[in-house]
Amino acid sequence: MSQADIFVILRGLPWTVALTLGAFLIGSIVAVPLLAARESQFLPLRLFAMSLIQVVRGIPPLLWLFIIFFGLGMSYFPISPFVAALTGLGLIAAANMAEIYRGALKSIHHGQWEAANALDLGRLSTVAFIIAPQALRVALPSAASYLIGLMKETAVASTIGVAELAFQGNRLSQLTFQGLEVFAVVGLLYVVLSLPVAWLSRSADAYLRSKVAA
Template structure:
C-alpha cells in the first residue's frame, strides 16, 4: 500500500475519534441526570429512569442508528448520518455510564451519608463534596473500558454512511482488492487508539489513589 491509500483511512480515523469523543461526552453529561433519577426518592421517577436505561441497553446499537437516521431522519426531520450516529451512540453511552455511575456511588459506604447528615450537610452538598470525588475514582476504570468499547462500536456508523474508519477501510479494500492488508491496518489503528486511553486511565487511577492515601 502506498501513501495515497492511507489518506482515506486517516480521514476515517478523524471521524472515528470525533464520533467517539462526541458520543462519550453526551453520555457522560446525560448519565448524571439519569443517575439522579435512578436514585430518586420518588418511585415513579426511579421506575422511568430504570426503564429508559434497560430499553436503551437492550436494543442493539445498529438498530438505534436505523431508528434515528431512517426513522426520524426521513420521517420527522432531516438529519445527517454523522449527527444520527452521534445521537444514537450518545444515548447508548448515557444509559451505560449512568449504570457505571450508579455502581460507583453504591460502593461508597452509607455511613458517609449518615456522617454528613449528622453534620447538617444537605443531600446535594454531601454528594458533590464527599461522595462524588470518591465515586469518580471508582468509576474511572469502568468508564475508560467503556470508552474503548464505544470507540469500537462507532464502526456500526458505517451502515448509515458515516465515513469513519471501518467505512473507509471497506471502500479501500473494494478499490484495491487487498482486503487483508487494509483491514489489518484498520485493526492496527483501533489498537493504537485504545492504548493511550488505557494508559491514561491507569495513570489517572494511580494518581487518585495516591492522593486519597495521603
C-alpha cells in the same frame, strides 16, 4: 498497500475520534440526571428511568442508528449521518454511564453519608467533597473500558454513511481488493487509539487514589 492507501484510511480517523469523544461526553452528562431519576424516591420516575435504561441497552447500536437515521430522519426531519450516529451512540452511552455511576455510588459505604451528616455538611457539599471523589475513582476504570468499547462501536456508523475508519477501510478494500491488508491497518489504528485511553485511565486512577488516601 501504498502510502496513498494509508492516507485514504486516515481520513476516517478524525470522524472516529469526534464520534467517540462526542458520544462519550453526551453520555457522561446525560447520565447524571438519568441516574438521579433512576435513584429517585418518586416511584413512577424511577420506573421510567429503569425502563428507559433497559430498553436503550437492550437494543443493538446498529438498530438504534437505523431507527434514528432511516426512521426519524427520513420520515420526520432530515438529519445528517454523523448527527444521527452521535445521537444514537450518545443515547446508548448515557444509559451505560448511568449504570456505571450507580455502581460506583453503591460501592460507597453508607457510613460516609452518616459521617458527613454528623459534621453538619449539606447534601451538596457531601456529594461534591466526600462522595463524588470516591465514586469517581471507582467509576473510572469501568468508564475507561466503556470508552474503549464505544470507540469500537463507532464502526457501526459506517452503515449509515459516516466516513470513519471502518467506512474508509471498506471502501478502499472494494477498490483495491486488498481486504486483509486494509482491515489489518484499520484494526491496528483502533488498537493505537485505545492505548492513550488506557494510559490516561491508569494515571488518573493513581492520582485519585493518592488524593482519596490523603
